[in-house]
Amino acid sequence: MSVLKIKKLTKYFGGLRAVHDFDFSIDEGELVGLIGPNGAGKTTIFNMVSEIYPPTAGEIEFMGQSIVGLKPHQVAQLGIGRTFQKIRVFKGMSVLDNVRLAYHPHAGYSIKDAVLHNALFSKREKELTERAQEFLSIFGLEDKQDELCGSLPYGDQHRVEIARALATEPKLLMLDEPTSGMNPREALEMVDLIKFLRDKFKLTIFLIEHRMRVVMGVCERITVIDFGEIIARGEPAEIRNDPKVIEAYLGERMAKELAAA
Amino acid sequence: MTYFLQQVVNGLQLGFVYILMALGYTMVYGVLRLINFAHADVFMVGAFLSYYIITRFHLGFLPAVLTSIVGCGILGMVIERIAYKPLRNAPRVCSLVTALSMSIFLEYFTALNFIFGPDYITYERPIKAIHWDLGGVRITNILLIIIGGSVLMIAFLYYIVHRTKMGKAMRAVAYDKDTARLMGINVDSIISLTFAIGSGMAGVGAVMYCLAYPQIWTFMGIMPGFKAFTAAVLGGIGNLAGAFVGSLIIGQIEVLTTGFIPSGSILRDAICCSVLILVLMFKPTGLFGKRE
Amino acid sequence: MKKLRSSSSWLPTLLFLLLVFGTMQFVSSLNLISVYWQQVFMSACIMAISALGLNLIYGYTGLFHLGQAAFYGIGAYTSALITYYWSRMGPKLPIDFLGLHFDLSMTAMFLLALLAGALMAAIVAYLIGLPVLRLTGDYFCIASLGFNVIVYVLFNNADRLIPVMKGARGMVGIPRWTSWPWVFIFTVLALFGMRNLVYSSVGRAIISIREDEDAADVMGIDTAKYRTLAFVIGSLYAGLAGGLYAHLYTFLHPTCFAWIKSCDPFLIVVFGGAGGMTGTIVASLVWTFILEGLRVLLPRGFESWRYVIYPLIMLMIMLFRPGGILGRRELGFLKPKGIEVARVERVPAAASAGSDRPEERGSKDVSSED
Numbered sequence: 001m002s003v004l005k006i007k008k009l010t011k012y013f014g015g016l017r018a019v020h021d022f023d024f025s026i027d028e029g030e031l032v033g034l035i036g037p038n039g040a041g042k043t044t045i046f047n048m049v050s051e052i053y054p055p056t057a058g059e060i061e062f063m064g065q066s067i068v069g070l071k072p073h074q075v076a077q078l079g080i081g082r083t084f085q086k087i088r089v090f091k092g093m094s095v096l097d098n099v100r101l102a103y104h105p106h107a108g109y110s111i112k113d114a115v116l117h118n119a120l121f122s123k124r125e126k127e128l129t130e131r132a133q134e135f136l137s138i139f140g141l142e143d144k145q146d147e148l149c150g151s152l153p154y155g156d157q158h159r160v161e162i163a164r165a166l167a168t169e170p171k172l173l174m175l176d177e178p179t180s181g182m183n184p185r186e187a188l189e190m191v192d193l194i195k196f197l198r199d200k201f202k203l204t205i206f207l208i209e210h211r212m213r214v215v216m217g218v219c220e221r222i223t224v225i226d227f228g229e230i231i232a233r234g235e236p237a238e239i240r241n242d243p244k245v246i247e248a249y250l251g252e253r254m255a256k257e258l259a260a261a
Numbered sequence: 262m263t264y265f266l267q268q269v270v271n272g273l274q275l276g277f278v279y280i281l282m283a284l285g286y287t288m289v290y291g292v293l294r295l296i297n298f299a300h301a302d303v304f305m306v307g308a309f310l311s312y313y314i315i316t317r318f319h320l321g322f323l324p325a326v327l328t329s330i331v332g333c334g335i336l337g338m339v340i341e342r343i344a345y346k347p348l349r350n351a352p353r354v355c356s357l358v359t360a361l362s363m364s365i366f367l368e369y370f371t372a373l374n375f376i377f378g379p380d381y382i383t384y385e386r387p388i389k390a391i392h393w394d395l396g397g398v399r400i401t402n403i404l405l406i407i408i409g410g411s412v413l414m415i416a417f418l419y420y421i422v423h424r425t426k427m428g429k430a431m432r433a434v435a436y437d438k439d440t441a442r443l444m445g446i447n448v449d450s451i452i453s454l455t456f457a458i459g460s461g462m463a464g465v466g467a468v469m470y471c472l473a474y475p476q477i478w479t480f481m482g483i484m485p486g487f488k489a490f491t492a493a494v495l496g497g498i499g500n501l502a503g504a505f506v507g508s509l510i511i512g513q514i515e516v517l518t519t520g521f522i523p524s525g526s527i528l529r530d531a532i533c534c535s536v537l538i539l540v541l542m543f544k545p546t547g548l549f550g551k552r553e
Numbered sequence: 554m555k556k557l558r559s560s561s562s563w564l565p566t567l568l569f570l571l572l573v574f575g576t577m578q579f580v581s582s583l584n585l586i587s588v589y590w591q592q593v594f595m596s597a598c599i600m601a602i603s604a605l606g607l608n609l610i611y612g613y614t615g616l617f618h619l620g621q622a623a624f625y626g627i628g629a630y631t632s633a634l635i636t637y638y639w640s641r642m643g644p645k646l647p648i649d650f651l652g653l654h655f656d657l658s659m660t661a662m663f664l665l666a667l668l669a670g671a672l673m674a675a676i677v678a679y680l681i682g683l684p685v686l687r688l689t690g691d692y693f694c695i696a697s698l699g700f701n702v703i704v705y706v707l708f709n710n711a712d713r714l715i716p717v718m719k720g721a722r723g724m725v726g727i728p729r730w731t732s733w734p735w736v737f738i739f740t741v742l743a744l745f746g747m748r749n750l751v752y753s754s755v756g757r758a759i760i761s762i763r764e765d766e767d768a769a770d771v772m773g774i775d776t777a778k779y780r781t782l783a784f785v786i787g788s789l790y791a792g793l794a795g796g797l798y799a800h801l802y803t804f805l806h807p808t809c810f811a812w813i814k815s816c817d818p819f820l821i822v823v824f825g826g827a828g829g830m831t832g833t834i835v836a837s838l839v840w841t842f843i844l845e846g847l848r849v850l851l852p853r854g855f856e857s858w859r860y861v862i863y864p865l866i867m868l869m870i871m872l873f874r875p876g877g878i879l880g881r882r883e884l885g886f887l888k889p890k891g892i893e894v895a896r897v898e899r900v901p902a903a904a905s906a907g908s909d910r911p912e913e914r915g916s917k918d919v920s921s922e923d
Contacts, residue, residue, distance in 0.1 A: 050771050071777075072770035082771050090764035092828070092881070096892065097757050105773045107754040111782070114753035115746050121753065128754070133895040142894050168772055296691060344868060351875040354617070358823050359871050361816050362864035369860035379857070483813070487702070494695050531706035534699035541696050542684045 001028050002064070003172050003204045004049070009058035011044055011228075018044045019228040022058070026172070031198055031205045033219035035212075037249050041228040042208045043085055046174050050082055051075045063171065077105050081170030085177045085208075089160045091150030098149055098160050099135055102167030103128040132167060139163045154181055166201065173197075174206045179214055187211055191218045212250065216240065216258055224249065263397035268520040269513065274404045274473060276512025277411040281466030282489035283496075283504040284418060285337075285459030291435035291499040292455050294353065298360040299340050301486025302367035303460045307333040307467030308477045309377050315387045322387045322468075326410075329464035337460025338453050346449070372479040383476045407469045414465055415505065418458065422501065431455055435499065484530070488515065491537045497550025506548065566886040574737050581733055590845075592801065595733060597841035598740045599797045604818040604825075604833045605747050606790025611819065612827035613751065614783040615763030617690060619815045620697035621791050623704035624674040626810030628792025629799040630708065630718060632670030633727045636663060636800065637717060640728040663730045667739075667796040674792025678785045686780050701812035708807035723806035731801035739797060743790060744887070747830060750786070752889045759783045763828075791818075824870055826877030831884045836877070 002025055009022040019041040026032045034042050048055045049062075051072045060068050067075050090098050107128060113121040136142045139159045144152065149160055158181065165173060178194070179187040191214055198205050209215045215222060216236045224232040224239060226248045232239055239245055240258045250258070282304055289297040310332045311325035318324075344359040372379040392401040422428035433441040434451045442448045470485065471477060492511040496503025514536055518529040540547065581591050603625055610618045639662045646658040685696045712720035719725070750756050758779045761769035766776050799805055808814075817840075825836025843866065847859040870878070883889070 052767055052770065071775070072767070073773050073775045076771050076773035080771075084768065088765050088768040090761055090768065092764055093757070093760060097760075100754070101757045101761055101769075101774065102772055104754045104758050109754070111750070111755050114755045115749050117749045117753075125753065129892060130895065137895070145892070145894060164772065290691075294691070296694070347872055348875060351871075354823055354827070355871050355875040357617070358820060359868055361820065362867040362871070364864075365816075366861060366864040366868070369857065369864075373857065373861065487698075487812075490695075491699070494692075498691075527710055528706060531703040534702045537699045538685065538696050538703075541688055541692055545688055545692055 002026070003028050003030075003062065004206065005059075005061040006045075006049070007059045007061075009045065009048060009060065010056050011041070011048060011053070012056045017228055019048070019225075022225070022228070022230060024223060026204055026206055028171075028204055029198070029202070031194070031207065031218060031220050033207045033209055033215045033222045034225065035209060035215055035222060035249065036225040036231075040225045042225065043176055044228075045225075046082060046176055046206075046208065049075070049174065050080065073105075076168060076170075079169075079171035080174065081165040081168045081172070082174035083161050083165050083176055083178060085180065087154070087157050087161055087181075089149040089157050089164065091148065093149060094146050095136065095141055095149055095152070095156075095160050096129070096132060096145035098164050099132040099167045100128055102164055102169075103131060135163050135167045155186065158182070166197065169201075170203070172204045172206060174208075176208045177210060178207070179209065179211050184213075187214055188217070190214065194218055212240075212254060212258060264520070266398045268516050270398055270400065270404065271520075272513040272516035273509070274407055274512070275515060276509035277408050278466055278470045278473065279485065279489045279492050279508035279512055280411055280505055281414060281462045281469065282486060283493040283508045284415075284501060285463045285466075286490050287493040287496075287498055287501060287504040288431075288455050288459040290493070292431070292438070292452055293345065293349075293356070295345060295356050295360065296490070297459075298357075298486075299344070299363040299367060300337075300459070300463060301482030301489075302364050302371075303333050303336050303340070303482075304463040304467045304470075304486060305477070305479060305482035306336055306367070306371065307464035308471050308481060309371070309479075310464075311468045311471055312382065312384060312477055316384050322472075325387065326465060326468050329468050330461040331464075333464030333467070334457040334461035337456040337463075341453060341456040346452075368479050368482075377479055379479065381476055381478045386472060386475050388472065403472050406472065410465060410469055414462055418462070418501070421458070427451075427454065488533060491533055494547055495537060495540055497547030500547070500549045503547055503549035563886075569885065570741060574734075577733050577737065591733065593841060593845045595731065595736045595801055596798070597838045598736045599731075599794045599801065600818065600821065600841055601834050601837035602740060602743045602797070603791045603794035604821045604837045605743055605830060606787035606794070607818045608787075608822045608825075608827065608830065608833045609747065609750075609759070609783050609790070610787035612822055612829065612833070613756070613760050613763060614780060614787075616686075616780070616784065617694035618697045618784075618787070619694055619812060619819060620701040620704075621787075621818045622810045622812065622814035623701040624678060624788040624791035625795040625798070625814075626704060626708055626805075626807070627677055628667075628670035628674045628795030629805055629810070630670075630711070630724070630795075631673040631792070632666035632796035633724060633799040633805060634715065634718070635666040635669055636728050636730065637724075637726060639666070659728070659730070663728075663735075663800065667793060670796035670799075671789045671792035674795070675785045675789040678788030679781065682781050682784050686777070686784060698812050698815070701810075701815055705807055705811045708810060718805075721807060723804055725804055727799050727803040727805065729800060729803045731797050736797060736801075739793060743793070744830065744834070747790075748887055751830070755779070755782070760828075820867055824867065824877055826880040826882070829877070829879055829881040829883060830887045831882065832877055832879030835879060839878075 004024070004026045006022060006024040009019055011019040022045060034045065036042055047053050049060055051067060051070050055068060059066060062075070062078055062080060065078070067078065090101070108124040109121045133142060133145065136145055139162070141156065141159060141163065144156065149157055152160070162175070162178065175194070179190050182190060194205060194207070195218060197203060207219060219236060222234065222236055222239045223230060224245050231248055232242045232245045234242070240250065240255055246252060246255045282300065285300050286297060289295060289300070307329040311329045314320050314325040314328050340363055344363050345356050348355045348359060371377045388402065388406070390401055390403055392399050422431060430441070430446045430451050431454070433444070433446060434448055438448055488511055489508065492507035493504045494507070495510060496505065496507030511533060514533055515529050518532045519526045522528065544550070577594070580586050603621060607618060607621045610616050640659060643662060644658050645656055648655055648657045681700055685693065685700070688696055708718070709721045711718040717724065758769070758774045759782070761772070761774055762776050762780055769776050821836045821840050822833055824840065825834070826832030844859055844863060847862055848856055851858050
């Protein structure tokens, strides 16, 4: 069943056309990649799905429901989680708090309960803390739960960001360049992690990525955009041989390397 | 009708005085993203300097203007070096706190008896006021001097900002400080220069203000400063043309509310602020501001 | 690793509070310190309440709010108006209970008036917040300043509608009902309330707004709602503090609530360390005592030097310790409750890529002792 369906999505920033007539769909359980040169409009598309900016034109449907015009937090509560290209963890909050925040919409207690720190608060807070700690354990972060995110090394911060997005228990997870800043070994480990997460949490994953080995290794389907428009679509094998993609993005050498791999 | 026109004329006078201060606020915000609360007090110092030149040294209007420009310019640069430069890389609120602190300090320090003293001082204008009646509307030479002087200063500023290399550097620093530095611009000097010019203009504004209302006090800068600042925000803070238009609008609002609304003179500050909030609600970056 | 409070430390806290309360009662009933200094200490605590509110708005939510004095004033005038009339026209119910002499009806009305003042401030905050909270950063600052000016002008001219407020001449005749026990109780309640709020999911939602609003949005946090909530609660605190202030000094003048006065709690919050409750309390005390101390220390005729010296001190602090004296560090019961680390099932290698923990496949070890 279709998780995300995008039709003719367009975005103008003043006179600048960032995205034009972008069509896309992704079904439950799929792992699809979005690639393209810098400035092609990939993050803009993610931002429109999150409704951080409204689209200029076009439709976006999530689980059959139109989400254009909703506020970002409403989209998130419907079940779309995402990470950002530049790490945006809450640096002034602890690792545990970053992840616990994911449970806020389902915290189960009111402001009054919070101020009074009553029995209901204690019970619910304990539950959500335990769930958050489970997530931290999965990522090996449990010993760092009280550290301020701002004082963590980059790799750990990245993990917190992904853990946090996962803790919101999304149906669709949008990852914006999850391997940026990682060395090649870590990047390949991220590939395994993404697959593991997809299977364990029954996620649908939509991925922006620059590292071609990661993309080819993990994505079932790939969409390529350039200057805000789709230039190719298909399976990894097709994409890496597509002349338009080679010209616009991959380059001859990379294409040969990927073919050899 | 003539009453209305008279008020418009009065508003014009006030507006032109505010422009000079508003330009200072907007220039500093443009380069440092800082609301320079001490600007109003630099204005006050300029007023006192011109008072001393006129009454103690018995020199005329022009020496007063020159002294004020130089004095305020230097004071502005000194404040920048002491209170803002060291905190350029700290969170912005720190500069806000130092700006507020400098403002309070200047107000109370100058109020000490051995500096300017805490009292109101009223004195005689250095230029005798002459007025003409044009169809029932009274125009004074003061008005003409104020408008003339302000326009001269604005033209001078425009020339610097748009026709000199220095001005180009200032615009570059306002746009993106770090890149400007990478391109070889001495950002520190440019910022000092910006403060010098902005404060110098406040000095001229002070002399003009005193020409119209020759009464000074160490807390005199607060309200005009706030109005000039409101004008700068109204026009779009960081935008020079906006400061110009905003000041004229605020001048008109102030005078027209005083003139036409019963108890207007009491409510006018509230009305100015309400206009400000309304503008910010509908056009948050001000009339000429761009979305950042 | 921060040292966190363990969960069963309410006893030292209770003892500490009893100590503070007891000392002050003892000292005041024996007149060991003059009424003047008692009043200074009370006003320091009252300022602390207002500053705690502003700390929520600025330190935790990240809103540059220079209009706290307006809400302080709204609380002050609202509560003063109620008690002004009640103390003159309301029924009296003197009670003599266990050696305590008080008037039940007056006391009850005092509390109701304080509550009314706080609520009025909160309601006005909500209303002004509707248009203004959308603004970002500096623009919000300017709008809050503007709002403060409007409220000041309204106070100055309020005597046209409510003559007893006497506008610019200042309202007099407010009963002096603020006493040390009340100040203590409200300060402690304010502090506990704030602490509990901050260390809950609501608090986390509020802090996330300061940290990164867009990231908070995509996690499902309704940032507009929590911004409003923080603003309203912070203003509620200001209103409560205003009410206590009114009944301590028994005289209200609009200049106490001009926008310049909004700078006081703001400077205190930054000085103590924005985003930290302990810093805010300490800074409120230090600031009040510096100002009053200077009044006493400076030789006669030099009292006006207070306002010359205090901004210089502020300047020095900012230049040398921009994070404020305590930063975000908390002490005592203001620290968050410690949470034991729990280890659950983990994924090898992939998830802990880069971390230096050895693999542990499938071990379900929800350990507690660390």
